Structures are given as C-alpha cells and as structure tokens.
Amino acid sequence: MSPTEGVVLDVEGLETRFGHQTVHRDLSLQVRRGEVLAIVGGSGSGKTTLLRQLLGLERPVAGKVTVFGTDLARTDAAERAAIRARWGVLFQQGGLFSALGALDNVALPLRELRRLDDEVVREVAALKLSMVGIGPEHHHKRPAQLSGGMARRVGLARAIALDPELLFLDEPTAGLDPVLARGFVALLQELAAELAPTVVIITHDRETVAALASRVAVLSRGRIVALGTVADVAAVDDPAVSAFFAHDAAGASAGDTDPPRVGA
Amino acid sequence: MQSGSGHMQGGQDGPAWRVDAADPGAGAQVRLSGRWQLRTFSGRQPDMAAELARLVAAHPQAAWSLRDVTRLDSLAAVLLWRAWGRRLPDRVDLRPEHRTLFARLAAMSAAPSAPVAPRSEAVRAGVRPLLSHAVELLALSGQVLLDIARVIAQPSRLPWRDLSAAVFRTGTQALPITAMVGFLVGVVFCYLSGRQLQQFGADVFIVNLLGITVVRELGPMLAAILVAGRSGSAITAQIGVMRLNQELDAMTVLGLPHGLRLVLPRVLALLLVMPLLVAWTSVATLAGGVLAAQVELGIAPGQFIERLRATLPILNVGIGLLKGVVFGALVAIVSCHFGLRTRPDTASLGRSVTASVVTSITVVILADALFAVTFSGMGLRR
Numbered sequence: 001m002s003p004t005e006g007v008v009l010d011v012e013g014l015e016t017r018f019g020h021q022t023v024h025r026d027l028s029l030q031v032r033r034g035e036v037l038a039i040v041g042g043s044g045s046g047k048t049t050l051l052r053q054l055l056g057l058e059r060p061v062a063g064k065v066t067v068f069g070t071d072l073a074r075t076d077a078a079e080r081a082a083i084r085a086r087w088g089v090l091f092q093q094g095g096l097f098s099a100l101g102a103l104d105n106v107a108l109p110l111r112e113l114r115r116l117d118d119e120v121v122r123e124v125a126a127l128k129l130s131m132v133g134i135g136p137e138h139h140h141k142r143p144a145q146l147s148g149g150m151a152r153r154v155g156l157a158r159a160i161a162l163d164p165e166l167l168f169l170d171e172p173t174a175g176l177d178p179v180l181a182r183g184f185v186a187l188l189q190e191l192a193a194e195l196a197p198t199v200v201i202i203t204h205d206r207e208t209v210a211a212l213a214s215r216v217a218v219l220s221r222g223r224i225v226a227l228g229t230v231a232d233v234a235a236v237d238d239p240a241v242s243a244f245f246a247h248d249a250a251g252a253s254a255g256d257t258d259p260p261r262v263g264a
Numbered sequence: 265m266q267s268g269s270g271h272m273q274g275g276q277d278g279p280a281w282r283v284d285a286a287d288p289g290a291g292a293q294v295r296l297s298g299r300w301q302l303r304t305f306s307g308r309q310p311d312m313a314a315e316l317a318r319l320v321a322a323h324p325q326a327a328w329s330l331r332d333v334t335r336l337d338s339l340a341a342v343l344l345w346r347a348w349g350r351r352l353p354d355r356v357d358l359r360p361e362h363r364t365l366f367a368r369l370a371a372m373s374a375a376p377s378a379p380v381a382p383r384s385e386a387v388r389a390g391v392r393p394l395l396s397h398a399v400e401l402l403a404l405s406g407q408v409l410l411d412i413a414r415v416i417a418q419p420s421r422l423p424w425r426d427l428s429a430a431v432f433r434t435g436t437q438a439l440p441i442t443a444m445v446g447f448l449v450g451v452v453f454c455y456l457s458g459r460q461l462q463q464f465g466a467d468v469f470i471v472n473l474l475g476i477t478v479v480r481e482l483g484p485m486l487a488a489i490l491v492a493g494r495s496g497s498a499i500t501a502q503i504g505v506m507r508l509n510q511e512l513d514a515m516t517v518l519g520l521p522h523g524l525r526l527v528l529p530r531v532l533a534l535l536l537v538m539p540l541l542v543a544w545t546s547v548a549t550l551a552g553g554v555l556a557a558q559v560e561l562g563i564a565p566g567q568f569i570e571r572l573r574a575t576l577p578i579l580n581v582g583i584g585l586l587k588g589v590v591f592g593a594l595v596a597i598v599s600c601h602f603g604l605r606t607r608p609d610t611a612s613l614g615r616s617v618t619a620s621v622v623t624s625i626t627v628v629i630l631a632d633a634l635f636a637v638t639f640s641g642m643g644l645r646r
Contacts, residue, residue, distance in 0.1 A: 085302075098508075098609035113302075116309040116339070123342050123372075130368055144608040162302055163337035194364065 006033045008166055008198045009054065013063035016049055023049045024222045027063070031166075036192060036199040038209045040244055041219035047202045048092070050219065051170055054200065055089060056080065067166070085113070088164035088197075092171040094155040096143040102129065102154045103139035109161045128157040131194070132187060149180040153187070160195060167197045173205050185211045206245065218244060281333075281340075285323055292323045297332035300340035309343070316347035327355035336362050345369045397601070397623075404601050407523045408531050408593075415528065423529050430533030434495040438541060442490050446545040449486060450478065450552020458560045467561045471568055474553040475576040479584045480643065483546030485632060487538065488591035490545075492624035496599040499530055500620035503603025504613040512604070522604060531596040538592025539585040546584060579643035587635055594631060595624045 009031035016023040023046040031037050041047050052058045053065055056072040065072045067083055075083070089095075096105050107125040110116055116124075126136065132153040143151050152172070159167060172188060173181035185208055192199060192212070203209060209216055209230060216233045218226040220240030226233045234245045282298040330336070345366065352358075352366060415422045458470050503526060506512050515522060550572075557563040602620035606612050 099611035110339075117313065120309060120313070120339070120342055120346070123346070124338050126372060127338050127342060127368060130372055136372075142609050163339070194361065 007031070008033050008068060009200065010066040011054070011063070012066070014050075014053060014060050014065065015062040016046070016053060016058060017061045022222060024053070027219075027223050029217055029224055029227070031198060031200055033198055034196065036201065036212050036214045038201045038203055038213035038216045039219055040203060040206075040209060040216060041240065042243060043204065045219045045240070046222055047204075047219055048170065051168060051200075051202050055168065085109075085162055086164060087166040087168065088159035088162060089168045090152075090155050090159040090170060090172060092174060094143065094151045096151060096155055096158070098143050101140040101142055102134060102146065102157075105143070105154060106157045106161050109158065113162075125157075125161065128161055129154070131160070131191060132157045149176055149184070152176065152184060156187070156191075160191065160197075163195060164197055167199045169199065169201045169203075171203055171205075172201060173203070173208050181205070181207070188212055204244075283319065285319065285326070292326035293329065294319065294323055294326045295329045295332065297334075299335040300333050300344075301335050301337045302339045309339070313343055313346065316343055320347045320349075326353070327357070328353045329357040330359065330362060331357050333359070333362065336365065338365070341365045341369065400605070401597060401601050404523075404527065404604075405597055408527060408597065411521075411523050411528045412532075414524070421524065422532075423525055426525070426529040427533055430529050431537055433498070434491065434530075434533050435537035435541060438491060438494060438537075439544060441494070442487055442541055442545045443548040445490060446483065446486055446548035447552040449482065450474070450549035450554075451556045452552075453477075453482070453549075454553040454556035455560055458557065462561065468563065468571065470553075470557055470561060470563070471571040472575045474550065474557075475572045476580060476644070478549045478553065479546050479576065480580045481632075483549055484542045484584050484587035484591060485628070486549070487541045487545040487588065488595060488628045489625055491534065491538065491541065491592070492595045492599075492621055492628060495534065496595045496624045497617050497621050499596065499599035500603040500606075500617045501613065503600060504606035504616050507604070507606045508608050508610070508613065510608075526604075527597070527600045530600055531593055534592035534596040535589055536592075538595075539588035542584055542588030542591075577643045583635070583639055583643060587632065590631055590635075591628050594627050598624045598627055 007030050009029075011027060011029040014024050014027040027050070029039075039047055039050060049058065053060060054067070056065070056067075056075075059073060068086060070079060070083060072080075072083075096102075097108070100108065103122065103125050106128050107121045110121045110124055111118070126139065129135075129139065134150065134153055134157065138146065138150065143154070146154060156169075156172075159169075169188070173184055176184060188199075189212060199212070201208065201212060213230060215228060216226070216230050217224045218233060218236070218238070218241050220238070225238045226236040226241045228236075233241060281300045282296070284295045284297070286293045286295070341362070351370070358366065454470060454474055457473055458467065461467055461470055461473070503512070506515075506526075512522060515525065554565050554568050557568055558565060599620045602616045602623070606616040
C-alpha cells in the first residue's frame with residue numbers, strides 16, 4: 001500500500017498497550033499536507049501517548065505509523081535522521097536543554113546537520129528567535145533564567161529551526177496564563193502563515209482549537225470518535241465530544257471566562 | 265547573451281533550486297527559481313555560500329529576481345543575505361512572503377551578538393567563590409547545631425524515617441565495599457612493610473606498625489574517602505535533583521526547612537554510621553594484615569592478636585572513632601552544601617557532584633592533618 005499523495009502522516013490500526021492497560025485500539029488517522037489538525041481529548045485519553053507514537057518514541061503493538069511515506073517501525077538510523085530533519089516538535093515541558101543558552105538550544109538542530117558554518121548557524125538561530133519575538137538580549141540566557149512564556153517561545157523557535165514540513169505541538173498553551181496563551185496562539189497563526197507547515201496540535205484547550213485548527217480529531221477510549229472541521233465535530237453526538245465542547249459553556253473550566261466560541 | 269559563469273542547480277526531490285544569470289551589458293539579471301530549501305542543499309553549505317558570493321561578485325549591478333522561488337527557508341535566506349552583504353540589492357524582485365523574511369533579517373541588522381565565552385565564568389571561579397563556600401559551609405554547620413538543639417528539645421520534629429533510611433543507605437549498604445577495600449589494603453600494606461622489617465630481623469614489629477597505622481590513620485581515612493565517594497556524591501545528586509524539580513522551592517513554600525528536613529537527617533546518619541564504619545574498616549584491614557603476616561612472615565593469628573593487645577594503646581581506638589565522627593559530619597555537611605547550591609540546570613548538577621566529592625576528600629585530609637597535630641603526644645609509645 002503506497003500512501004496517497006498529499007498524506008503526510010498516516011496512522012493505521014494503531015494499538016498501544018502498557019502491560020494490561022490498552023491505550024489505543026485500532027486507531028486510524030490521516031494528516032493531509034498543509035492542514036492544521038488538532039487532536040483533542042480529556043486527560044488520560046491517550047493524547048500524549050499518541051504523540052509519542054507519531055514521533056516514533058513508542059513502538060506500536062499492532063498497526064503502523066507512516067510519516068512522509070515511510071513506516072516508522074521499519075526505518076534504519078539514516079532514514080529516521082532524514083525524517084527527523086523534516087519535522088519539528090514543541091514539547092509540553094519545552095524539552096529545552098538546561099545546560100545550553102536560548103540561542104544554542106535553537107542552533108543545536110542546525111549544528112547537528114554538520115554541514116553549516118557556525119556563523120551562519122548562529123544567524124539562522126537568531127532569525128528564528130526573532131520570529132518568535134526573542135531579542136538578542138535573551139540569547140545567552142539558560143532555560144532556567146527564562147520565564148515560562150519565553151521558554152515556550154524558545155522551544156517553538158527550536159521546533160522551527162529546520163523549517164519543518166511537519167510541526168508537532170504538544171499542549172502549546174498549557175501552563176500559560178490566558179493573555180500569554182492568546183499571544184502564543186497568535187504567534188502560531190503568524191508562523192503557520194509564514195512557514196506553511198503541516199501542523200499537528202495536541203491540546204485540550206478549546207480556544208487554541210478554534211483559532212488554529214482546520215480539522216479536529218477527538219480522541220476518547222483509545223480511538224478517534226470524531227473527525228472533521230470544528231463545526232462538524234461539534235455537532236457529533238458523543239459524550240467525549242460534548243464534554244470537550246460543552247466544557248466552558250458549563251462553566252466547569254477554571255481560568256477562562258470567555259463565552260464559548262465554536263467554529264471559525 | 266548568456267553568461268558562462270552563473271548557472272548552477274542542485275537537489276534531488278522536486279523542482280530544485282536553480283540560478284540563471286544573464287549578463288547583457290548594463291542590464292544584468294540574476295534569476296533564482298525552484299525550491300530554496302535546507303534539504304535540497306545536498307552539498308556543504310560553505311561551498312554554497314562561496315558559490316553565491318562568486319555570483320554576487322560577478323554581477324555587482326545585477327537586478328535580482330526571486331519571483332519564481334517557490335520555497336525559501338531561513339537558511340537559504342540567510343545565505344543570500346550574507347552574499348548580498350547584509351542588505352537587499354538595489355534592484356530586487358521579491359515575493360511578499362519572502363519580503364517579510366528579509367525584513368526580519370534587516371531588523372536584526374547587526375550580526376547576532378557573539379556568544380559570551382564561558383571562559384570569563386571560569387576565571388571568576390577563583391578566590392571569591394572559595395570564600396563564599398567557606399562562609400556558607402560555616403553557616404550550614406551552625407544551622408545544623410541549632411537544628412540539633414531544636415531536635416533535642418523536641419525530638420518529634422526530627423524526620424526519623426529519613427534518618428533511618430539515610431543510616432541504611434550510607435551505613436549498611438557501605439559494609440561490603442569498605443570491608444573489601446580495607447582487607448586488600450591490609451594485605452598489601454602488611455606484605456610490603458613485612459618485607460622491609462624482615463631485613464632487620466624485626467618481623468614481629470609488623471604488629472605494632474600495622475596496629476597503630478590502621479586503627480589510628482588508615483581505617484578512618486579509607487572509610488571517609490569511600491563514604492565521600494559513594495554517599496557524599498549521592499547526597500549532592502539527590503538534593504541537586506530536588507533543586508531541578510523545584511522540590512526545594514516547594515519545601516520552602518510549604519514551610520519545611522531544608523536544614524531540618526534534608527540536612528539534619530543526613531548529617532546525623534553519617535555521624536552515627538561513620539564511627540561504626542571506621543571500626544568495621546579497621547577490623548577488615550587488620551584481618552588482611554593478619555592473613556599476610558601469617559603467609560609472609562609466619563606469624564600465627566593468635567600471636568598477632570596477642571601482641572596487638574599488648575602493644576596498641578587503647579586510646580588510639582578512641583582517636584580513630586572520634587575521627588570517624590568528625591569525618592562523617594564533614595562529608596555530610598559538604599555534600600549537602602553543594603547539593604543546595606546547585607543551580608537548576610544539568611551542567612550545574614554535574615559540577616556540584618564533582619565539587620562535592622573533591623571538597624569532601626580534601627576537607628577530610630585537612631582535618632586529618634589537624635588531628636595529627638592535636639593528638640601528636642597521645643597514644644604513642646616512646
């Protein structure tokens with residue numbers, strides 16, 4: 001089966017198990033080139049594990065994950081390196097290297113290509129940092145010296161360091177206050193327009209979904225229970241879907257008092 | 265008229281990057297097209313940069329067209345920007361989305377600030393930090409004394425569970441390694457000194473020699489160095505990771521004093537355990553000595569022990585155990601100090617553990633020298 005043209009990421013019949021606990025069963029999902037797909041779901045629904053599967057950090061018990069037409073489980077080191085140069089990941093905790101300054105964190109993936117001048121690397125890294133609004137005065141700060149919002153933006157700069165075709169964002173706004181979160185979403189919108197990558201967002205934040213996603217996949221009980229545009233999915237009658245979309249309307253969520261705003 | 269120089273292309277997938285240079289006299293034109301992307305530069309970037317620089321030099325007045333560039337990534341933009349001499353050419357035709365990219369580069373204007381060399385940090389790590397370490401160590405020792413007083417007044421405040429865990433980790437689990445090292449050192453030491461004494465026919469004095477050095481000096485030192493290496497490093501690493509995980513901050517916020525909850529149990533544990541470990545190590549070392557004496561010099565174990573009892577002033581055992589108490593406290597306080605001083609990054613953690621072990625051992629040896637001076641007239645027969 002060769003993947004159809006325009007499908008960047010293809011998950012087929014994925015099953016994940018830890019001991020006796022089944023996280024995903026028969027999960028299938030396709031991500032098309034250029035779209036922004038949000039994978040949403042309550043906590044414990046297996047979102048983060050799904051991301052780890054997509055990134056090849058976990059091995060599927062059954063099924064397969066195909067990225068850029070290559071089955072992740074059947075790659076050798078060189079193929080994996082080639083794939084990893086084409087995607088970028090923003091980790092939830094930032095995943096910044098605490099021993100390196102902001103600029104060096106962003107420069108690391110560029111240096112790892114091992115065919116660039118260091119001066120050029122630093123200039124590209126500085127350009128990426130300026131794209132996320134980090135000025136030269138912060139270039140040498142260690143992650144511990146950066147505020148949470150700034151560290152998140154440095155993480156984003158590192159994720160886009162290689163101008164990835166595919167960008168994974170794990171809970172991009174988690175832990176940011178509403179103002180910062182909105183600013184970060186605006187930044188993501190801007191960068192998505194400028195770099196035009198395919199984006200996969202793992203989130204539980206409805207506002208992020210509404211602002212960025214062209215399609216939404218709702219993950220519940222180990223599988224995708226709804227998939228489509230925000231408006232389509234909101235109409236699906238499933239407890240997990242209504243839990244996600246009705247959350248704020250019911251006033252159950254803390255920290256955000258905006259009226260529910262579904263669709264785009 | 266097509267110029268011979270300016271024609272290059274590369275890449276393997278899709279429409280690759282491409283340069284066409286036309287040079288009809290005054291109206292020279294350089295046209296870039298295709299995908300200018302990181303991955304399509306299969307060669308080395310310095311070659312690419314040199315190529316572009318040559319192109320710019322060959323067509324100084326050229327009009328540049330980037331209309332047909334389908335993708336332009338940051339690396340390509342930076343390379344072009346540098347080839348152009350950090351400014352846009354006078355005549356350039358750009359797509360609007362690429363214009364923003366070059367506008368950003370222009371806004372960055374000056375080259376990115378050179379990295380602050382970590383060298384300056386190393387230079388500063390001279391005398392002043394030493395002083396601040398000394399002051400902080402003193403403060404921590406004082407804190408421990410105050411905490412001990414507080415615990416005596418109110419024993420329930422001591423985290424007994426932590427204390428017993430620390431006793432187990434630093435004491436019980438250290439028994440095999442200290443015994444093994446002590447035994448081997450005893451064998452080697454007895455063998456080498458026995459050979460020398462034999463030349464004077466003074467074989468039997470090996471017992472005096474071994475007794476005084478092992479009980480008074482070697483046992484406490486071996487135990488302290490081993491404990492500094494295995495328990496001291498563990499203490500520093502554990503507290504350091506707590507800094508990384510913000511556990512230390514959480515404790516402060518919850519009103520759990522670091523001194524009472526982290527430092528005191530570890531210091532008390534080593535205070536209790538070290539004299540016992542010293543005794544254990546000394547016995548193991550002497551056992552090694554007994555074995556070597558029998559094999560090498562033909563001194564029967566019974567004879568050895570008899571002579572040891574007759575010749576070794578018991579005061580030396582007291583000095584050895586006292587050393588154990590002091591060394592244990594020093595190792596614990598130094599290790600806790602470096603753990604608490606760790607900054608929340610991984611490199612700092614590594615440095616802390618190294619510094620902790622090195623400082624512990626140095627401090628132990630310094631203290632041992634002080635002991636030697638203080639007790640110079642005691643426990644030694646003339």
